[in-house]
Amino acid sequence: LSCITARFNLFSNLPFITLTASHSDPSDISSSLKSLSLDGHFSFDDIHKAARDFGNRYQFFPMAILHPKSVLDIAATINHIYRMGRRSELTVAARGHGHSLQGQAQAHQGVVVNMESLRGLEMQIHAGKRPYVDVYGGELWINILHESLKHGFSPKSWTDYLHLTVGGTLSNAGISGQAFRHGPQISNVYQLEVVTGKGEVVNCSKKQNADLFYSVLGGLGQFGIITRARIALEPAPKMVKWIKVLYSDFSIFASDQEHLITTEKTFDYIEGFVLINRTGILNNWRSSFNPKDSLQASQFNSEGRTLYCLEMAKNFNPDETDLMNQEIESFLSQLSYIPSTLFQSEVSYTEFLDRVHLSEIKLRSKGLWEVPHPWLNLLIPKSRIHDFAEEVFGNILTDTSNGPVLIYPLRKSKWNSRTSAVTPGEEIFYLVAFLSSALPSSTGTNGLEHILTQNKRILDFCRTARLGMKQYLPHYTTQEEWRAHFGSRWEAFVQRKSTYDPLAILAPGQRIFQKAV
Ligand code: FAD
Numbered sequence: 001l002s003c004i005t006a007r008f009n010l011f012s013n014l015p016f017i018t019l020t021a022s023h024s025d026p027s028d029i030s031s032s033l034k035s036l037s038l039d040g041h042f043s044f045d046d047i048h049k050a051a052r053d054f055g056n057r058y059q060f061f062p063m064a065i066l067h068p069k070s071v072l073d074i075a076a077t078i079n080h081i082y083r084m085g086r087r088s089e090l091t092v093a094a095r096g097h098g099h100s101l102q103g104q105a106q107a108h109q110g111v112v113v114n115m116e117s118l119r120g121l122e123m124q125i126h127a128g129k130r131p132y133v134d135v136y137g138g139e140l141w142i143n144i145l146h147e148s149l150k151h152g153f154s155p156k157s158w159t160d161y162l163h164l165t166v167g168g169t170l171s172n173a174g175i176s177g178q179a180f181r182h183g184p185q186i187s188n189v190y191q192l193e194v195v196t197g198k199g200e201v202v203n204c205s206k207k208q209n210a211d212l213f214y215s216v217l218g219g220l221g222q223f224g225i226i227t228r229a230r231i232a233l234e235p236a237p238k239m240v241k242w243i244k245v246l247y248s249d250f251s252i253f254a255s256d257q258e259h260l261i262t263t264e265k266t267f268d269y270i271e272g273f274v275l276i277n278r279t280g281i282l283n284n285w286r287s288s289f290n291p292k293d294s295l296q297a298s299q300f301n302s303e304g305r306t307l308y309c310l311e312m313a314k315n316f317n318p319d320e321t322d323l324m325n326q327e328i329e330s331f332l333s334q335l336s337y338i339p340s341t342l343f344q345s346e347v348s349y350t351e352f353l354d355r356v357h358l359s360e361i362k363l364r365s366k367g368l369w370e371v372p373h374p375w376l377n378l379l380i381p382k383s384r385i386h387d388f389a390e391e392v393f394g395n396i397l398t399d400t401s402n403g404p405v406l407i408y409p410l411r412k413s414k415w416n417s418r419t420s421a422v423t424p425g426e427e428i429f430y431l432v433a434f435l436s437s438a439l440p441s442s443t444g445t446n447g448l449e450h451i452l453t454q455n456k457r458i459l460d461f462c463r464t465a466r467l468g469m470k471q472y473l474p475h476y477t478t479q480e481e482w483r484a485h486f487g488s489r490w491e492a493f494v495q496r497k498s499t500y501d502p503l504a505i506l507a508p509g510q511r512i513f514q515k516a517v
Helices: 026-034 071-087 141-150 166-170 210-216 250-262 279-287 294-299 318-333 349-353 355-365 382-396 448-464 479-500
Strands: 041-043 064-067 092-095 111-114 124-126 132-136 153-155 189-196 201-205 224-235 239-247 269-275 307-316 343-348 376-381 405-411 428-434
Touching: 026 041, 026 071, 064 071, 071 092, 071 111, 071 189, 071 201, 071 224, 092 224, 132 141, 141 153, 141 166, 141 349, 166 224, 189 210, 201 210, 201 224, 210 224, 210 479, 239 250, 239 318, 239 349, 250 269, 250 307, 250 382, 250 405, 250 428, 307 318, 343 349, 349 355, 376 382, 376 448, 382 428, 382 448
Parallel strands: 064 111, 092 111
Antiparallel strands: 041 064, 124 132, 132 224, 153 224, 189 201, 189 224, 239 307, 239 343, 269 307, 269 405, 376 428, 405 428
């Protein structure tokens, strides 16, 4: 594996640095951790498990892993470290499912909290006018789906992949094809229980400790560890009609996507992806979908063109099939895709939501899941998406064989501006996700270096063309870049940090602040 072991001097220009000499001895620190009276325990000999993530490129070894059995275990540990103050360099990173890309859930010589040990405790589902489920911060979304379905409910807003934790996605935003309607996952939470950087356990919501509530949502783990969350539910459908159509003209594709996300009567899920030089893949995805008109479909030839696939889904129950088909006919009649490229399939709601897990199983069986993932996720304002597409899909990317390139529009009015999440300034902006996998030993176009160079070209273009792009799942190494990322909201972000985590103990792997020592 090609691992870049990042070093602490990366942080040299970050805030909260006051170097002093009085550090405690590491063996004193580990014995002081061991002396804490906990329901769970610390482990010290399996630290390598907390020093890797899905990105498979960064490794920071912690001093210890906390396996909490209660919220108080997390509070006691953080409070203990807080009270040590500047005498120790110890930091704390919550680790959800470790699906970060650049070490964000790691803590060099610190304590990693294995949030999944809190998982598995009973989920509480509440029906009624405003149904919700109470879950632990380390709960996986796939488990929440299964449990809420038993009661006929389901969360409203998802990510494409469900083997991620509540705390991990709420620290970013949680985006998928439902977000145009319901907003990201951070717009679908009623209440949180949080352990702050001082070790205090605080309940918060829009009405109670609202500033902490909004700080933590999209807060990159900087203000507190989410130990419980109350997630909004809705009645769950049983089935999903899943449709894919192709375009060769980006403008028509984008205009159809924008039409669908702004009309009232529309699909329940809207995404899209780009296919560059990918005839093989095209035939592949066709196989699990049925063409509407098989004769026309068999005659369709991509002729090496760049194609844009619009992906839509409509939820339904078996007794509503006729109505659903009529509605879909009507929605599709408003679109201008290449007629012979309409492919459709009907699957259960669970199969649809858990679709990426099938790819995971296939990739794992070929040893292609645990490879480096130099992903790049960008939010591009609608007014510049054509410039972006022309340069990136026309010049920079020569094919999409290293992994999917997703592209779909979102609506800013569905995001709450009081949260810490950062988006471009316009009402409509696009998520463009380059989900590349690198072949570890390759030096060719599927190797890590090639993909990183391509990513850099894309980022350089966004900067020089002043697109107003914001990174999603942001990754920066200097304070200047973080300031630029937050823009006018940087001062407020720093203020929130000094209120809730004044010693900068939490989530050091984001590399925004350095602990005061
Ligand atoms: P981790 O990687 O464990 O943690 C992420 C960050 O959150 C770290 O800084 C960590 O310290 C902090 N953190 C973790 N738990 C808590 C907590 N309880 N309280 C406070 N902070 C915490 N994202 C989308 O929005 N949409 C998608 O469709 C999507 N698809 C994905 C598909 C795959 C295959 C993968 C690998 C990732 C995808 N992501 C997607 C990104 C994903 O949402 C983030 O990587 C998320 O952080 C992963 O969750 P995790 O539980 O593994 O978090």
